[in-house]
Amino acid sequence: MRKDPLAGGDRPDYGDEMFAFEHPSQRERLQALAVVCDPPTKAVISRWEVPPGARCLEIGAGAGTVSRWLARRCPGAEVTATDTDLRFLAALRHPGVRVLRHDVRTEDFPSGTFDLILARSVLCHLRERDAVLARMVSWLAPGGRIYVEDPSFFPAASSSDPVVRRLGGAITTTLASVLGSDVEAWARSFPAPLLGQGLVEVGVRVHCSTLTSENAAGAAWRLSVADLMPVMDQQGTLPEAEAVAALAHLRRTDFIDVAHAMIAMWGVLPSGRGRERNHAVDQTG
Numbered sequence: 001m002r003k004d005p006l007a008g009g010d011r012p013d014y015g016d017e018m019f020a021f022e023h024p025s026q027r028e029r030l031q032a033l034a035v036v037c038d039p040p041t042k043a044v045i046s047r048w049e050v051p052p053g054a055r056c057l058e059i060g061a062g063a064g065t066v067s068r069w070l071a072r073r074c075p076g077a078e079v080t081a082t083d084t085d086l087r088f089l090a091a092l093r094h095p096g097v098r099v100l101r102h103d104v105r106t107e108d109f110p111s112g113t114f115d116l117i118l119a120r121s122v123l124c125h126l127r128e129r130d131a132v133l134a135r136m137v138s139w140l141a142p143g144g145r146i147y148v149e150d151p152s153f154f155p156a157a158s159s160s161d162p163v164v165r166r167l168g169g170a171i172t173t174t175l176a177s178v179l180g181s182d183v184e185a186w187a188r189s190f191p192a193p194l195l196g197q198g199l200v201e202v203g204v205r206v207h208c209s210t211l212t213s214e215n216a217a218g219a220a221w222r223l224s225v226a227d228l229m230p231v232m233d234q235q236g237t238l239p240e241a242e243a244v245a246a247l248a249h250l251r252r253t254d255f256i257d258v259a260h261a262m263i264a265m266w267g268v269l270p271s272g273r274g275r276e277r278n279h280a281v282d283q284t285g
């Protein structure tokens, strides 16, 4: 049942009104984000051997671009792509991909089930992200690897453009107050959450893309602002008239800035050594 993000009572989640998949622009927004985010994500994952029979899990797979790529790149791997809303995954037909409706907050997998677990732009939106991360680590087989990537809006906060600073601040505040998202400090703390889980070969990588009126990052920002506009207006974080003016600013042909950062962390569950703390780092990040 859909919840009113402003009505109090039940607290809304990702996809309840904000970023709801029934909004016509959601597929377009996820595809624009994939254009921006997939190349750096794939560049990191491509370094790892994923042999035939490897059991892979992508949590919150969205439009499924990463799962599809992984299955094509690693023939014989068993890729499970989950989401709470499967409508954009329905068309993901690949013999190596199993699509599963699964809420990572409340539903489990047996411990030691997966050799590779991925989650991009999911944990930042979950209030219980630390507990969820710990459960995800428990689903890793010994020697298995986890990859978590999330946005942090610190580049927008330091922009010389007041409109970008204002938009980044309004998005950050609104997502935090309505959904409990953290698109600021959580990803900026990487890779500490994985070191805290006792993982080894821990690495971190940051990717910032240019934001223009023409590129996919710009399209994703405009679609996000348009999606969040009613809630930002009602919350008082960004009045609608200001959001409309900001959208026009983002469409200017001479507009150029740095978007949010996508920060990835990864690590390996030590084989046969339990989950003791080990701060060995992956120096290639």
Ligand SMILES: C[S@@+](CC[C@H](N)C(=O)[O-])C[C@H]1O[C@@H](n2cnc3c(N)ncnc32)[C@H](O)[C@@H]1O
Binding pocket: 014, 015, 030, 033, 034, 037, 059, 060, 061, 062, 063, 082, 083, 084, 085, 102, 103, 104, 105, 119, 120, 121, 122, 125, 126
């Ligand atoms: C910003 S999108 C990211 C999609 C994809 N991972 C990507 O990076 O292109 C967040 C995704 O997480 C899913 N999601 C949100 N809450 C979830 C939960 N509790 N369990 C599983 N998936 C969830 C959403 O439905 C959505 O597909």
